[in-house]
Amino acid sequence: MGILIYGIINSIVFALIAMGFALVYGISRLPNFAHGAFYILAGFLTYTFLLGLGLNSPTSIILSLIIIAGIGAAVYRFLLIRIRGMEASEIIASLAIGLAIMEGLRFAGFRGKTYTLPVFLEGTVRIAGVPVDFQRLIIIGVGVVLIVVLWLFTHHTKVGLALRAMAQDEGAALMLGIDTDFAALIALALGSVLAGLAAIVILPLGNITVETGYDILINAIAVCIIGGLGSWVGAVIASFILGFAQMLTVYIVGAQWQMVVGLLAIILILIARPSGLLARQKELEERV
Amino acid sequence: MLTQVGPRERRKERLDRGLKVRTEGIYALSSGKEALYLLAPRLTLILGLLILPLLMPNLYWQRVICITGVFGLLSLAFDFLANYVGLICLGGALFMGVGGYITGILNSLFGMPLVATIPAATVVGAVFSTVLLSPCFPLRGIYFAIVTLMYPLAASRIIEALDIFGGTEGMADLDTLPNIWFASYSIIPVLLVSLFALRRLVTEDIGLVLRGLKDNDQAAKASGISITRYKAYSTFIASAIGCFTGAYLVHLYGWAGISLFALDFSILPIAASVIGGMGTLVGPVLGAFILIPLTELLRELGTLRIVFYSLLLAGFIVFNPEGLMTYAQRKYHQFEHWVEV
Amino acid sequence: MAEEVLLQVKNATKSFGGVKAVVDVSLSLFKGEILGMIGPNGSGKTTLVNLITGFVKPDSGEVLFKDKRITGLQPHKIANLGITRTFQIMRPYHSLSAFKNLIVPLYSPRVRRSTGGRLGDRDAVAIDILEEIGFERDAYVPYKIASSLPLGYLKRLELARCIAMRPEIIICDEIFSGLSMAEIATMVPLLEKLQMQGTTIMMIEHRLRELFRLVNRVIVLNFGEKLAEGIPEEVIEKPDVREAYLGTEVDNVRD
Numbered sequence A: 001m002g003i004l005i006y007g008i009i010n011s012i013v014f015a016l017i018a019m020g021f022a023l024v025y026g027i028s029r030l031p032n033f034a035h036g037a038f039y040i041l042a043g044f045l046t047y048t049f050l051l052g053l054g055l056n057s058p059t060s061i062i063l064s065l066i067i068i069a070g071i072g073a074a075v076y077r078f079l080l081i082r083i084r085g086m087e088a089s090e091i092i093a094s095l096a097i098g099l100a101i102m103e104g105l106r107f108a109g110f111r112g113k114t115y116t117l118p119v120f121l122e123g124t125v126r127i128a129g130v131p132v133d134f135q136r137l138i139i140i141g142v143g144v145v146l147i148v149v150l151w152l153f154t155h156h157t158k159v160g161l162a163l164r165a166m167a168q169d170e171g172a173a174l175m176l177g178i179d180t181d182f183a184a185l186i187a188l189a190l191g192s193v194l195a196g197l198a199a200i201v202i203l204p205l206g207n208i209t210v211e212t213g214y215d216i217l218i219n220a221i222a223v224c225i226i227g228g229l230g231s232w233v234g235a236v237i238a239s240f241i242l243g244f245a246q247m248l249t250v251y252i253v254g255a256q257w258q259m260v261v262g263l264l265a266i267i268l269i270l271i272a273r274p275s276g277l278l279a280r281q282k283e284l285e286e287r288v
Numbered sequence B: 001m002l003t004q005v006g007p008r009e010r011r012k013e014r015l016d017r018g019l020k021v022r023t024e025g026i027y028a029l030s031s032g033k034e035a036l037y038l039l040a041p042r043l044t045l046i047l048g049l050l051i052l053p054l055l056m057p058n059l060y061w062q063r064v065i066c067i068t069g070v071f072g073l074l075s076l077a078f079d080f081l082a083n084y085v086g087l088i089c090l091g092g093a094l095f096m097g098v099g100g101y102i103t104g105i106l107n108s109l110f111g112m113p114l115v116a117t118i119p120a121a122t123v124v125g126a127v128f129s130t131v132l133l134s135p136c137f138p139l140r141g142i143y144f145a146i147v148t149l150m151y152p153l154a155a156s157r158i159i160e161a162l163d164i165f166g167g168t169e170g171m172a173d174l175d176t177l178p179n180i181w182f183a184s185y186s187i188i189p190v191l192l193v194s195l196f197a198l199r200r201l202v203t204e205d206i207g208l209v210l211r212g213l214k215d216n217d218q219a220a221k222a223s224g225i226s227i228t229r230y231k232a233y234s235t236f237i238a239s240a241i242g243c244f245t246g247a248y249l250v251h252l253y254g255w256a257g258i259s260l261f262a263l264d265f266s267i268l269p270i271a272a273s274v275i276g277g278m279g280t281l282v283g284p285v286l287g288a289f290i291l292i293p294l295t296e297l298l299r300e301l302g303t304l305r306i307v308f309y310s311l312l313l314a315g316f317i318v319f320n321p322e323g324l325m326t327y328a329q330r331k332y333h334q335f336e337h338w339v340e341v
Numbered sequence C: 001m002a003e004e005v006l007l008q009v010k011n012a013t014k015s016f017g018g019v020k021a022v023v024d025v026s027l028s029l030f031k032g033e034i035l036g037m038i039g040p041n042g043s044g045k046t047t048l049v050n051l052i053t054g055f056v057k058p059d060s061g062e063v064l065f066k067d068k069r070i071t072g073l074q075p076h077k078i079a080n081l082g083i084t085r086t087f088q089i090m091r092p093y094h095s096l097s098a099f100k101n102l103i104v105p106l107y108s109p110r111v112r113r114s115t116g117g118r119l120g121d122r123d124a125v126a127i128d129i130l131e132e133i134g135f136e137r138d139a140y141v142p143y144k145i146a147s148s149l150p151l152g153y154l155k156r157l158e159l160a161r162c163i164a165m166r167p168e169i170i171i172c173d174e175i176f177s178g179l180s181m182a183e184i185a186t187m188v189p190l191l192e193k194l195q196m197q198g199t200t201i202m203m204i205e206h207r208l209r210e211l212f213r214l215v216n217r218v219i220v221l222n223f224g225e226k227l228a229e230g231i232p233e234e235v236i237e238k239p240d241v242r243e244a245y246l247g248t249e250v251d252n253v254r255d
Helices: A002-028 A035-052 A057-078 A087-107 A134-156 A158-168 A170-175 A180-205 A210-227 A232-252 A255-272 B018-023 B032-055 B059-085 B092-109 B114-136 B141-162 B180-203 B205-215 B217-222 B227-253 B264-276 B282-297 B304-319 B323-333 C045-053 C075-081 C121-132 C151-164 C181-196 C208-214 C232-237 C239-244
Strands: A124-127 A130-133 B010-016 B334-340 C005-016 C019-030 C034-038 C060-065 C083-085 C169-173 C200-204 C217-222 C225-230
Touching: A002 A035, A002 A130, A002 A134, A002 A158, A002 A180, A002 A210, A002 A232, A035 A057, A035 A087, A035 A180, A035 A210, A057 A180, A087 A210, A087 B141, A087 B264, A087 B304, A124 A134, A130 A134, A134 A158, A134 A180, A134 A232, A158 A170, A158 A180, A170 A180, A210 A232, A210 A255, A210 B141, A232 A255, A255 B114, A255 B141, B018 B032, B032 B059, B032 B180, B032 B282, B059 B092, B059 B180, B059 B205, B059 B227, B059 B264, B059 B282, B092 B114, B092 B141, B092 B227, B092 B264, B114 B141, B114 B227, B141 B264, B180 B205, B180 B227, B180 B282, B205 B217, B205 B227, B217 B227, B217 C075, B264 B282, B264 B304, B264 B323, B282 B304, B282 B323, B323 B334, C005 C045, C019 C034, C019 C045, C019 C060, C019 C200, C019 C225, C034 C045, C034 C208, C045 C075, C045 C083, C045 C169, C045 C200, C075 C083, C083 C151, C121 C151, C151 C169, C151 C181, C181 C200, C181 C208, C208 C232, C217 C232, C217 C239, C225 C232, C225 C239, C232 C239
Parallel strands: C034 C200, C034 C217, C083 C169, C169 C200
Antiparallel strands: A124 A130, B010 B334, C005 C019, C005 C060, C217 C225
């Protein structure tokens, strides 16, 4: 029972982590390898506002989300916009930007295990005999709400449908008068906000370290690859697959294998079924 | 009446220098000047690199030159794979780690001397890496890039989790290279030989086949070329270079550990290639010789080093993707002047 | 014409997702003939070519070359057996010069042994082939980078790449489309010459008038199914073929 409940929590954590990456790739076909850096940056920003400057929590959360959105948008507007469509360059450049942000944070003094965000609510409840703390319940709440809202947005609103259409054929979208650059800018800002939001609800469970940023990036990529890059529903289902796979691995084999699951998942899925476990026939696109 | 006002339209016109035209292709050299035109850049490079270790003030900087040579080779391998075969391999650290661990195991467990371990690690490691990467050969660019980026990360986590080969501690007390002169004068000739050999290779017929693969794999298939085979050949070449550097580095430090799989060994060569000029083979080597000493200067400042080269990499790839060497070649071979349109 | 069957497609079917691209198509290609394949856009012609040359694997059915099953073989193996193709969307090696483009097929196992091993041996062969196909030998054209060549030359380069393989069968996928009458006029004798030398040719074409001057037989595809087969003049008179082609060039063909 514990495994089931914590498996679900773990899966929702994965969904939250991957959502930003999936959104950016889904709309603008841009693999944002700076995702982990945005996540960890949001954590440190909130920490600074909350505990360094002593602001109250809503203000610090909103402030850091605004800043992280601005950074995401700026990275697109001033850097990535020039290399749109050159996939290798996009990966290398965003990875380098992410590295610079993360190692810059480390250089600025954010290292060691002393940085923690406070939990929103203290206390635990028992669900079916398993103790679950309120913070994890909040994660589930935020996660489920975001999944539903984003699904409704992309599948049932005009703007969302337009964005998805754009992802499928940018040339056609351009001809129909959709400003694809602006849409990508918004996508990156939104994706960064999602990364920040995930950080703010998840990080109180542990310490904020720069290393987390790398793991977040790997997990986000793993979820998106398993679900099929650019697929929404796929990403959500994939986070449950990966969430439980990781949970069981840790439970059966040992905690040191935690990150290996995601990494091996990426490698094996890409080799065996590059379009993802759940994707429809797209094979011709990925393979030569 | 002339109604058009404002700045006159003009564009830059580039013309090949007569000397370049006379010395390239099928024409025979007819004067010392022409020979010099061809030889001067090559001789400068060869002599420059050979003299470099002699100019270093102390042991520390001599070691930096050795490490720079290592990165030069890794950059060369990256450039060859990315721009002549079309395999964008973001995991240079994989080759490094495989070569390093093999030499470490051979040296510490079997007690083989380093004259045997380095060649063995080069060949065995190259075969091993090629086999590891072979399932990825059918993957399209972005997917190949992602999967190769993950390989070294997975390798280090697996070694950590299994706690084999010394686990996180690594294998210490391995044989070291006899002295610094041996160290520097073994890596630099290897670098030069690899550079000129690869340059020769890409103009040979088999090199043209590889470039054909990069330009258009479908057409290559229709021409009876087995994509997997030629990708395997070229991965073998690149990983042999990478594994050699891994083995060399392990014997330079006398230590092998999971930091051989570190992201540094994947990203720095890419940065060197982008800065030096992708697709020129010489460029990435020169890029390494510019970038690595610069980052060494920052080493005391901790991770600022990584910030520095990451930003440089992002900046070059976004704003100046042609790199320094392409620029230099253009200046050497062509006149430029503005013409009014 | 000797009625020796060189290539045979038996009941080939292929669908992508829900779309049936090729449905139960059978055809035979006789040695030394030029076979035309026509049909409206989206009728499965290119898919059929992909099935024969191994780029796509059929859901069912088989392909026989000289009575040997080649279904499911890798494309490069099929090419080395002697079946080559051009691509509808031209695929030159754009960073190589025109004659270097031919080095790739000349380096294939099929041709490797017959051209010399030293650097430059294949260059001479490549330039000979290009001259044969209409690249002026002493001009700068064969040395130009492929990405800067005009359409007419690119189409010829596609064909040249096939010829360099010394194939038994060449499959041309819309090799005339986009060319001027003058350009086609220079290519027709070339194809006739290839046929005289014993090469079997299969041509997919929309330019019916030019096609019908060349081919001995023609096959009509519509919605992935074989609609008709036979001598061009007879096939085009059939009502269902006319219906499939309604509004296109049918009336112009008869001159």
